[in-house]
Amino acid sequence: MENKPKNIPESTDDIIGDVTGSEYKYGFVTDVETDRIPVGLSEEVIRLISHKKGEPDWLLDFRLKAYRYWLTLTPPHWGHLNIPDFDYQAISYYAAPGKKKAPGSLDEIDPEIRDTFNRLGIPLEEQKHLAGMAVDAVMDSVSVKTTHREALAEKGIIFCSISEAVKDFPDLVRKYLGSVVSYKDNFYAALNSAVFSDGSFVYIPKGVRCPMELSTYFRINASGTGQFERTLIIADDDAYVSYLEGCTAPMRDENQLHAAIVEIVVEDRAEVKYSTVQNWYAGDAEGRGGVYNLVTKRGLCRGDYSKLSWTQVETGSAITWKYPSCVLAGRGSTGEFYSVAVTRNHQQADTGTKMIHLAPDTRSTIVSKGISAGYSENSYRGQVKVTPAAEGARNYTQCDSLLLGSNCGAHTFPYIDVMNPTAIVEHEATTSKISEDQLFYCNQRGIPTEEAIGLIVNGYAKEVMNKLPMEFAVEAQKLLQITLEGSVG
Amino acid sequence: MSSLTQYTDLYRQTAAKIDANSAPVLNALRPAALEALDRAGRLPLPSDEGFEKTSIEEMYAPDFGLNPDRLPIEADIAATFRCDVPNLSTLLALVVNDRFVPTSTLIKNLPEGVTVCSLREAALNHPDLVAKYYGRLAPLDVPGVALNTLLCQEGVFIHVGAGVRLHKPLQLVNIFSARFPFMAPRRILLVAEDGAEVQLLKCDHTQTPGVKYLSSEVVEIYAGAGARIGWYDLEESSAETARYSQFYLRQERDSHFDSCTATLCNGSTRNEYNIDVVGNGCHTLLAGMAIGTGSQHVDNNSQLTHRSEHSSSRQLFKYVLDDRATGAFEGSIEVAHGARFTEAYQSNRNILASRDARMHTKPQLLIYNDDVKCSHGATTGQLDAEALFYMQTRGIPMKEARRMLMQAFLVDVIDAISLEQLRDRLRHMVENRFSGDHTTCTTCRNNPASKI
Numbered sequence: 001m002e003n004k005p006k007n008i009p010e011s012t013d014d015i016i017g018d019v020t021g022s023e024y025k026y027g028f029v030t031d032v033e034t035d036r037i038p039v040g041l042s043e044e045v046i047r048l049i050s051h052k053k054g055e056p057d058w059l060l061d062f063r064l065k066a067y068r069y070w071l072t073l074t075p076p077h078w079g080h081l082n083i084p085d086f087d088y089q090a091i092s093y094y095a096a097p098g099k100k101k102a103p104g105s106l107d108e109i110d111p112e113i114r115d116t117f118n119r120l121g122i123p124l125e126e127q128k129h130l131a132g133m134a135v136d137a138v139m140d141s142v143s144v145k146t147t148h149r150e151a152l153a154e155k156g157i158i159f160c161s162i163s164e165a166v167k168d169f170p171d172l173v174r175k176y177l178g179s180v181v182s183y184k185d186n187f188y189a190a191l192n193s194a195v196f197s198d199g200s201f202v203y204i205p206k207g208v209r210c211p212m213e214l215s216t217y218f219r220i221n222a223s224g225t226g227q228f229e230r231t232l233i234i235a236d237d238d239a240y241v242s243y244l245e246g247c248t249a250p251m252r253d254e255n256q257l258h259a260a261i262v263e264i265v266v267e268d269r270a271e272v273k274y275s276t277v278q279n280w281y282a283g284d285a286e287g288r289g290g291v292y293n294l295v296t297k298r299g300l301c302r303g304d305y306s307k308l309s310w311t312q313v314e315t316g317s318a319i320t321w322k323y324p325s326c327v328l329a330g331r332g333s334t335g336e337f338y339s340v341a342v343t344r345n346h347q348q349a350d351t352g353t354k355m356i357h358l359a360p361d362t363r364s365t366i367v368s369k370g371i372s373a374g375y376s377e378n379s380y381r382g383q384v385k386v387t388p389a390a391e392g393a394r395n396y397t398q399c400d401s402l403l404l405g406s407n408c409g410a411h412t413f414p415y416i417d418v419m420n421p422t423a424i425v426e427h428e429a430t431t432s433k434i435s436e437d438q439l440f441y442c443n444q445r446g447i448p449t450e451e452a453i454g455l456i457v458n459g460y461a462k463e464v465m466n467k468l469p470m471e472f473a474v475e476a477q478k479l480l481q482i483t484l485e486g487s488v489g
Numbered sequence: 490m491s492s493l494t495q496y497t498d499l500y501r502q503t504a505a506k507i508d509a510n511s512a513p514v515l516n517a518l519r520p521a522a523l524e525a526l527d528r529a530g531r532l533p534l535p536s537d538e539g540f541e542k543t544s545i546e547e548m549y550a551p552d553f554g555l556n557p558d559r560l561p562i563e564a565d566i567a568a569t570f571r572c573d574v575p576n577l578s579t580l581l582a583l584v585v586n587d588r589f590v591p592t593s594t595l596i597k598n599l600p601e602g603v604t605v606c607s608l609r610e611a612a613l614n615h616p617d618l619v620a621k622y623y624g625r626l627a628p629l630d631v632p633g634v635a636l637n638t639l640l641c642q643e644g645v646f647i648h649v650g651a652g653v654r655l656h657k658p659l660q661l662v663n664i665f666s667a668r669f670p671f672m673a674p675r676r677i678l679l680v681a682e683d684g685a686e687v688q689l690l691k692c693d694h695t696q697t698p699g700v701k702y703l704s705s706e707v708v709e710i711y712a713g714a715g716a717r718i719g720w721y722d723l724e725e726s727s728a729e730t731a732r733y734s735q736f737y738l739r740q741e742r743d744s745h746f747d748s749c750t751a752t753l754c755n756g757s758t759r760n761e762y763n764i765d766v767v768g769n770g771c772h773t774l775l776a777g778m779a780i781g782t783g784s785q786h787v788d789n790n791s792q793l794t795h796r797s798e799h800s801s802s803r804q805l806f807k808y809v810l811d812d813r814a815t816g817a818f819e820g821s822i823e824v825a826h827g828a829r830f831t832e833a834y835q836s837n838r839n840i841l842a843s844r845d846a847r848m849h850t851k852p853q854l855l856i857y858n859d860d861v862k863c864s865h866g867a868t869t870g871q872l873d874a875e876a877l878f879y880m881q882t883r884g885i886p887m888k889e890a891r892r893m894l895m896q897a898f899l900v901d902v903i904d905a906i907s908l909e910q911l912r913d914r915l916r917h918m919v920e921n922r923f924s925g926d927h928t929t930c931t932t933c934r935n936n937p938a939s940k941i
Binding site for chain 1: 827847858864865
């Protein structure tokens, strides 16, 4: 290790005292004229959204059913979160970038948007093209550009926005939409089903291995708009796909709501890998502003020997309420969940997973690493359920929490239900701070405390980082470093 | 309509009788308890967080009778009954339903500085002392506690003066005996002053199987600075017995609390442990085991809060569930802001021995401080197939091998008990239990049913 002279802070406390140091690096607003409808939510608004998007009647019915159901619900309060009351009539439920015509080439994209993406490091440009990624960049709610479509189409892979899919592949969308996350699932799922604006649709046909990582960068942009993404991924028999999702959001003063749904269907022997790097604006050092990230993500391993793997790196959002889940309905199917969640300042995160074992020989692994700093609250909440039919089911869960500073909280809430005697379910959780011994050892070898903390935290999160696709791992590591820069040095 | 109303209505009708047969200190809390119950409106349901597998509403739903008139209980029980822990000489007292019955050995052998008596008697003779502690730990906004406070007329009062060490363990034998569905609001108040030392063995027995029985028990324990308390609780009731036990402990500086709860035979049991560690340098051990067959239901819920520095706690709960037995465990460790240098560990291990047995586990950590070492682990599985096979190859029949492994599985819970004779006895009881011999206290079986 390179040993450069540096101002070594007095103690860990000093370093942690610098929590507020790093300002949100990606905080800027793009000025693009947006086509938005009046604030508020009513049947009229839903009809208008549906009409603007030129949707068929069945989809409008779906939205209206969801809306009527949503009216009967109240927001859930069981999370270890303090969610301020949100006025659902005060936001606009639809915003699309002003220019309607789909661009034919990169040059046609609004230069300002392109610039935004460039500053975010979003790979619409040539070098990323060479990197072999197809990027479906979602600016506010409508897909701006989808690249690599043709290369994928050759293999029969469908990767497009969900609105396009509704037009071009209505049968597929109709068959699967709402099949994993019903509009009756929860408050936010009902809301999303009623007003979802856009999102990605992926279909991998039988026996096809998707040759590249599919990725979507979400971005909340227009001021005061809600973001209601809806992603639907279907991997048919023997298919394979790795899907990447990453978010950054510009600096905002008012809270923004993000209630997305991700649905994944995995058929016989297929495999889906879903990776997320989430870095929505987390609010300022006093906890003002920031995104409310209230997301329902669920995958159905319907086929025998299918596999679904969730990997997430959560560093942003004022409030995170998110439980990517696996329903293991196919014999021998596998569910995985790897998560690193970092909270600092006044961030609150209540995140985890559900592994529902319905079929024999199903296996699941959960590795969750929480890092709390400042005045933040970081909770793991997960359920492992083994139903009577899940003969020989196996689960391993490991939840570790690392505390940086004495004003933050780290909590673990696992729910374990076992209804089959042949199942083996294991859960382990630990909570600790960075050991003085490790720090002392690093100091003794000439590594300044702040670097040592970074090093230890990176090592701590490695198990999860390693599960990310290579291109993403670099970005995630960078993100973790940027986040920790403010917190620990 | 909530099953709570039948008790609040009953209270409204018989309030005068209940008060007359109790003591002013106990009566003083009843109006607030009634108010809290009216506010709550109902008892906990599975839809309430923490009660997922046990409906308290359902537990209290049968039309249980009470004994507000304190009708006398035949006194010869004290003479004939002995709970069978060989070689363990104890200071024995009985609680028949909710009535405290001391034995002559207890009265004769109590050392100076130790009081063991009926809570009502204590409240009449030392009102200030009882008022200082009664109802201070168990909060009335918990419906079970409020209902107990509303109906409780007597109970057990144990006071160990500062620096007094009790060399013989106290033994409290709870007997359920009734000819019609009956509910006993039980109450234990244990105060161990600074430097006191006491061990208490408590066992629950049902003498009238076939009769629905509900034991509502609220325990409040104060551990003064440097006090040492051992608390061993054995439940051997009947399939018709429901038990709702709520336990509140407050630990002052340098106090030690060891406990073990064994549920061997029961109907439906819910045990709640609320432990508040307020003093520095405390140690807490909470061990528990449950052996479930038939349709037994065992739900243990622990909430342990560390508010002080340099304290440690260990929790160990093990379940072996067969037939249609259901188990639930929820344990939470909270390390409050400022509780530095806390070490808290929790472990819950379960074996499901049949297709229809169910286990629900929810271990939780709530940590608000960085200088701590906390962990929890939970596993649910079955006996190791390789070990079973190995034992069979050595000529041990399958049934025997399973029994041996299950016993071995529970051994570390038994080892948590510091009374050697009790440890041996429990080991023996567990052995009997696995060989299908349900009632293990021999004298209980012979003892004729008592009458109310």
